[in-house]
Amino acid sequence: MPWCDRCDQIVEDEELAEDCLCPTCGTTLVEPQRRPIPWTFRFMLVAFVGYLGYRIYQGLTWVAHHL
Numbered sequence: 001m002p003w004c005d006r007c008d009q010i011v012e013d014e015e016l017a018e019d020c021l022c023p024t025c026g027t028t029l030v031e032p033q034r035r036p037i038p039w040t041f042r043f044m045l046v047a048f049v050g051y052l053g054y055r056i057y058q059g060l061t062w063v064a065h066h067l
C-alpha cells in the first residue's frame with residue numbers, strides 16, 4: 001500500500017485514484033517497486049508442480065492396483 005507524505009497516512013489501494021494519485025491531496029504516490037520474480041523461483045515452482053503431478057499419478061496407480 002502506498003504512503004502519502006503530505007497527508008501522513010496510508011492510502012488504500014482501492015482509494016487510490018488513477019495514475020497513483022492520492023484521493024485527498026492529489027500527490028503522485030509511487031508504489032514500492034515490485035521485484036521481478038527470479039527465474040529460480042519459477043523453476044522451483046515448475047519442478048514442484050511436476051513432482052506433485054508425479055506423486056498424484058503414483059497415488060492414482062496405487063489406488064487402481066489396490067481396488
Ligand SMILES: [Zn+2]
Pocket residue numbers: 004005006007008022023024025026027
Ligand atoms: Zn495525500
